[in-house]
Amino acid sequence: MFSQRKFYTPYTSPTDPCPPIEVKSYETPPQLYLGFQPPCLPQYASAKEALHRGTLWPALYSPYESPYKRGDTGE
Structure with missing residues (x-):
């Protein structure tokens, strides 16, 4: 895992x-590691969960983690 x-x-x-x-730190989006979208990519089971996460595919979900919460000074 990356x-x-x-x-x-x-x-x-x-x-x-x-x-x-x-x-210093920065976040990279998951699209950088996916390349072309493979066929039959798994989807969230419910539309409610997909709307909550902001994407239909779990592979593209990226929760924001504050660098200040983890003790990193960030930018």
Whole structure:
């Protein structure tokens, strides 16, 4: 399984007057990992659940996880 949250370390200048953010993060959408939509892709059983999730296919569902909730400083 892949992680939709990616992390990187930006360049920090030694002369920067602001405290550096050592690790930044961003999220990638699941469409990047799917490529072409395969035939007979499983769907949610009910329309109510699909509307709640915002997509008809579970493979394209991507819940937003706040980087601040997990302790990551984010951007």
